[in-house]
Amino acid sequence: MSFFTLDEYVEKTRQVDRGQGLFELETPRMLELNLGGPGLASQAWIKMGTMVGYTGQVKFTREGIMEQGVGNLLKKAVSGEGARLTRAEGVGRVYLADNAKKVTVLKLNGEALFVNGNDVLAFESNIRNEIRMMKKLTGVLAGGLFNVRLEGDGLLAITSHYDPVTLLVEPGRxxxxxxxxxxxxxASLQPELKTDVSLKTFFGRGSGDSIQMRFDGSGFVLIQPFEEVYFQAG
Known part of the structure; x- marks a missing residue:
């Protein structure tokens, strides 16, 4: 059995400034926001409920009722806490984590990306966001009720259970x-929901999941080795 003295443990686990900028991975499962430093932005949007600690003078403001317009307001009312945002603003360090999920930081260069609403952790304030709803009721049953379209220039942090895998989508495949x-x-892909319900499915002997997303065209899809239930009907 190994053990540490208190001094050894503090030294082993203490926060380290890696000089990575506004978004810094403190650990694979914790994101550090360096707000208001030299040349760094003083604010960012974070997923509500993901702040686990902070230092400095930082103010947290829940997204205003009309912040993203009436359309987004109505969608947020349906989509639940997973799409709710908080503005972190000031000078200091903010630490974010979401159920110990793995954090990935992406850089958007005028591009757009769709992210499952529950997997958005943080993004720079100049990145535009819009909630998109699944059009079919099967989206509610599957748990994939809503997603967020993010577009612009800046950093975006997303989460996943364990290491994700990217699948390439090609025409005709x-x-x-x-x-x-x-x-x-x-963003070039518009998924469709596909149902495959049979008697075997009801008896637990189906050959696969009864509700699936189908992606056609050219692009990519990021999947995780875990089925996270975001919403349950009834």
Whole structure:
């Protein structure tokens, strides 16, 4: 059995400034926001409920009722806490984590990306966001009720259970995914929900999940090795 003295443990686990900028991975499962430092932005959007600690003078403001317009307001009312945002603003360090999920930081260069609403952790304030709803009722049953379209220039942090895998989508070669395991996809793709319900499914002997997302065209889909249930009907 190994053990540490208190001094050894503090030294082993203490926060270290890696000089990575506004978004810094403190650990694979914890994101550090360096707000208001030299040349760094003083604010960012974070997923509500993900702040686990902070230092300095930082103010947290829940997203205003009309912040993103009436359309987004109504969608947020349906989509639940997973799509709710908080503005972190000031000078200091903010530490974010979401159920010990793995954090990935992406850099958007005028591009757009769809992310499952529950997997958005943080993004720079100049990145535009819009909630998109699944059009069919099966989206509610599958748990893939809503997603967020993020577009612009800046940093974006997303989460996944364990290490995600990217599947390439090519013309004539559609990709099918479980909605509860789908993390993100390129904005060039418009997924459709596909149902495959049979008596075997009801008896627990189906050959696969009864509700799937189908991606056609050119792009990519990010999936995780875990089926996370975001919403349950009834």
């Amino acid at each position: 559609p990709v099918y995914t479980d909605p509860n395991a789908t993390v993100a996809w390129s």
